[in-house]
Amino acid sequence: MASYTYGNVSTGTNLHFIKTSPNNIVLKTAGKNVVKTEEYGVNGGFFYLKDQISIAVNNDVPVRGVVGGYGSGWFNEKYARGTLVWDAAAGKYSVQIVPTASEIEVIDRSRYWAQGGISMTLQDDTTWKTLAKLQGMPNIDGKTTRTALVWNSGLNIWLIVTDTLCTAEQFRLAIKKNIGSGTLVDGIFLDGGGSSQLRCKEKVIDGDGRSVVQMVAISAK
Template structure:
């Protein structure tokens, strides 16, 4: 797999671990039974919000319209953003385009070919919406937006690169977003989503790892 790992520190003190790669090197992967990413052999970062007791995936995680955790109609499979319409990052490989679409189900995603895309649900980051991103994140029921926590996210730029980003620095969503805008993409970023955070904010990039609190997570945004 071809990717570039970097560690950078923003002016607000947030330390970002980033993986830059092609969207065609990315796929959604279930971790049945749960696993910390430090124990995985696959590189990538944590993915969906999940139910701690059951491991059910609470946000979309699909490859070519197939949810990673079960069938399209089953709860926790990764085919739906449970309870709320939420910002979902979509790579339409047929069209060669990224988008962030606010939907409740993968069935509602606008793609050219339903067998040629991947999608990961999260919370809209609104990189092009300084005045309204926080209100939109609240509308999508973002957990702990203003609290101090570890964070994870996905962002893309005008050249169709994607960055997988994790910080194990405790920070607000605004501080994480600001650090990304300052240090990632050299001013070319278009948009992105927040992923599950807190102790779930984990990355594996070869021997480099951002550990979160080492808890088990149940899906990841993985690299081929």
Template sequence: MQFPMKRFQCSKIRTRTLLFILAFILILAINIFYFIHTKAKYTYSQVTATNGISLHVLHTTPDHIQLKAIDSNVTDTGDIGINGGFFYGQDILSIAVQNHIPVKDEPRAYGSGWYNTKYDRGTLVWDGYQKQFTVQSVKSVEELDVFDRSQYWAQGGVSMNLANDFIWGLVIYYQALPAAHEARLRSGLVYDSMNQLYLVVTPTPCTADQFRQAIQEQIAPGQYKEGIFLDGDGSSQLASNQSTLTGDHRKVLQMISIE
């Protein structure tokens, strides 16, 4: 008469064990999903330099960068990132190329991201094979010095020369940085000696000199760093989960996305 009771008790134990195992698997799956889909690809910070310039910074690594052609405000794309280089009308006027493919149209096409139009301009290059950053002054993608043209990205702008206070002013003159001495919104792209990358936008109208000083003081302090000015004024735009900067709400043609 006791056997059915024992079988019932054993069945309850097996059921509880099975439910425990299923619950454990479910919790593990949820944690794995959460880890994969929320793993931070960047960190956001806002700092203010002693000269009063507010910097909004997206700190990431070069493997998370995707250069994109867009036709909207950066904050309307649904992507994390900032604006890219210069443009006019529907033409991209700064180099924007990934693995030797421009962000828009075909290689060597005008307005595609293949050229720094009119000028040899500072272009920030990530060589994915050699794992190193450089800023190279070039007019076209064909002039870039990279080890493997299937493993790099390059973003054009104007050289900051953060490590050389003596020549930077002359360089921005020859590279034709727009409105360098006027109070404008500014954006830039900076790397440091540890191959960390900083996407920087200020909503504080300032000169190029003031923006550069703020970056020297607040971005990777005490480390070697170099970078480029990107398009500025109303084109200075940033989108993140923590903050958005719309510039003057205009559309831009290219952005630097973190993915």
């Protein structure tokens, strides 16, 4: 089975998380609700109907379709958006604000994954919201369920879903206060609302029951 730790913390905003190694992450198509798949993980980036409109690539291969194809996961459609990149050759993460996977900078294009979303900018509490708005974050001030990926200085990654209706600011603050014991470096918001879904042995969250196009899964290797 996949190697991970599940946890739940609530201080007004309830956070469910899966903590694992970046080397256990694989981006996959879903085509159904995350809880109805056979994978452990959370929902991924933004989509429209059956098209993936956030970057989602493993080793330069988009999760759905072909390189350069619309809806394949090769593009952050309409916006250059915060994209979480794990560069396995370098052993480091980054958030790169790019419109297309071809602009992602890594050492070895056969050894990385990249998940598009919206920059959380965890080290800058004054400009994060402006940057998120520039990246087209939907419903930033509305109260809804939300999903995020964050990492820390120890290179752990957390896949986080809240089932509390909250603003982006409340979600971000809860993560900063309750995840990583002060070691968090940065992260991204993923799709939220009814798309916020999580599946592992200990917990399932199905959002509003809808299907999602793509998910962040934990491999069983």
